[in-house]
Amino acid sequence: MKTIAILNHKGGTGKTTSTLNIGAGLARLKKKILLVDIDxxxxxTEGLGLRDVKTSIYNSIxxxxxxxxxxxxxxxxxxPSSLxxxxxxxxxxxxFGRETILKKLLKEVSKDYDYVIIDCAPALGMLTVNALVSADxxxxxxxxxxFAYRGIDRLVSIIxxxxxxxxxxxxxxxxxITKKNPSRVITDQITESIKKYFNEKLFNTSIRINVALVEAQLKGISVFEYEPMSNGAKDYSKLVDEILIKI
Structure with missing residues (x-):
């Protein structure tokens, strides 16, 4: 089992959309996936059509x-998560041992999955530390x-x-890179700046702005189910392929 934490300290970066569709994309390839909502x-949780769950990860923690x-x-x-x-x-x-609580919980199910993907909160608190302690x-x-990587030094430092x-x-x-608009000239400049910062860590695949990604979550399903021929589905499919090669 490989455990992946999807993390950014800022909100609005497409973190949850990415967790959902990377997980769904891997599941389409018959990989056994466990998504963990720790936000x-x-x-x-709601993006997969689940609301007002009676028992959440909070109860286990x-x-x-x-x-x-x-x-x-x-x-x-x-x-699932809850308020x-x-x-x-x-x-x-x-x-006591507060940093390793999630790791111990996940160990109990490690034989059942190929990948565990954790959707972290847009914060660098104890829940995020638990996710990082659990992750590969x-x-x-x-x-x-x-301003995409404002404060990114702090995030890298925490890791x-x-x-x-x-x-x-x-x-x-x-x-x-998420929410990419290829028609904007400035997008290429931003991409180059990010590439200089992260070098080979920057994936070749970017996720374009696509309304189907938002609409799919409102329907409580992945973009692959909602609109399989959309740019969102194509981009996340390519990203999943790249993840399988690189990590």
Whole structure:
């Protein structure tokens, strides 16, 4: 089992959209996938049509109970989130071994999946640390805007600190550009700047702006189910192929 954390400290970067569609894209290739929503906003959970779940990852973090795994399709499962997670950061402060709680929970299901993909909160708190301690690699979505990598030094530093203290195998598996508008001249300049910063870590595949990605989540399904011939589906399919090669 390979565990991937999809992380950006900023909101609006396409993090949850990417988690959903990378997971669905891998499931289409008959890889057994577990999505883990560890963001209190629960956008991934709701983006797969699940609302007002009775038991969420919060219950497992709080009580040590087995992860509440829900079936989405034959190859795709999810551990849902809930607003209760908002209190988890405070509750975790006094817990012994608080950084490794998620890792221990995932270990119990490690034989059942090819990939675990964690949708992190847009913050660098204890829930995100738990995700990084659990992960083999981190994928970072960056929006195709001038301020895309403002604060990215801090994010990279946090990943380095987790690697040094808790998870020596943790790597940055790659960076990919989201919400790309190919018709804007400035987009190429932004891409070059990101490439200079991350070098070979920047994936060749970018995700273009595509309304089907938003509409699919509103319907509670992946873009592959909603509009398989859309640019969004084509881009995420290419990104999945690149992920399989590179990480």
């Amino acid at each position: 209190p906003q629960s956008n991934l 709080k009580d040590g109970t087995p992860l509440p795994i829900l079936r989405i399709s034959e190859y795709l499962d999810i551990v 209760d997670l908002l209190g988890a950061e405070i509750e975790l402060v006094s817990r 690699t981190v994928l970072i979505p960056l929006e195709a805007e001038y 380095g600190e987790v690697r040094s203290h808790y998870n020596e195998k943790l790597t940055i598996g790659g960076v990919f």
